[in-house]
Amino acid sequence: MKLARAIHFDESDTRVFHNPARTGEWCISGGFEFSNWGEADLIGKARQAFSNGWMGCETFGRVSFVAVTQIEPQERDTLATLLAHHFFDIYGAPSVEAALDVAREEIDQMVELCADHAPNTLLTVARELTPAGVKEAYRVIEAQEADINQFAVHGSLDEEPHHH
Numbered sequence: 001m002k003l004a005r006a007i008h009f010d011e012s013d014t015r016v017f018h019n020p021a022r023t024g025e026w027c028i029s030g031g032f033e034f035s036n037w038g039e040a041d042l043i044g045k046a047r048q049a050f051s052n053g054w055m056g057c058e059t060f061g062r063v064s065f066v067a068v069t070q071i072e073p074q075e076r077d078t079l080a081t082l083l084a085h086h087f088f089d090i091y092g093a094p095s096v097e098a099a100l101d102v103a104r105e106e107i108d109q110m111v112e113l114c115a116d117h118a119p120n121t122l123l124t125v126a127r128e129l130t131p132a133g134v135k136e137a138y139r140v141i142e143a144q145e146a147d148i149n150q151f152a153v154h155g156s157l158d159e160e161p162h163h164h
Contacts, residue, residue, distance in 0.1 A: 004066035021056030021063035030055020
């Protein structure tokens with residue numbers, strides 16, 4: 001079974017999202033957060049979270065890129081419980097138990113989205129508000145396409161600068 005973890009290539013998420021997700025935390029789409037939104041809600045950092053933010057399942061923060069990774073069934077169960085608590089605490093679900101099925105559904109949608117992709121495949125999400133509600137589209141960046149070295153900064157902090 002595969003799910004996706006938050007990944008950062010630079011500091012931009014800390015600037016564009018009100019609450020950035022933590023690197024490495026498991027993520028889901030989190031589109032449910034915007035189900036009652038209208039154009040008036042889409043301003044500033046809230047617009048950025050709506051437009052292309054995945055939701056972290058621990059911080060409930062947002063991230064621009066996620067990487068497909070193997071997940072163990074017990075980790076999935078833990079995430080469902082965290083999410084159910086979030087639905088109870090933030091969205092007024094009648095109980096954590098009542099929210100568990102919805103939490104599992106959200107996670108299963110993400111598992112399904114990740115199922116056909118190789119580990120380390122990057123995914124982005126793009127949302128738009130339509131008359132029918134929130135529409136989500138996903139972009140896939142294959143692992144070899146996004147060679148991690150193109151983002152890496154080579155060098156060491158304890159190297160002396162070279163003087164000629």
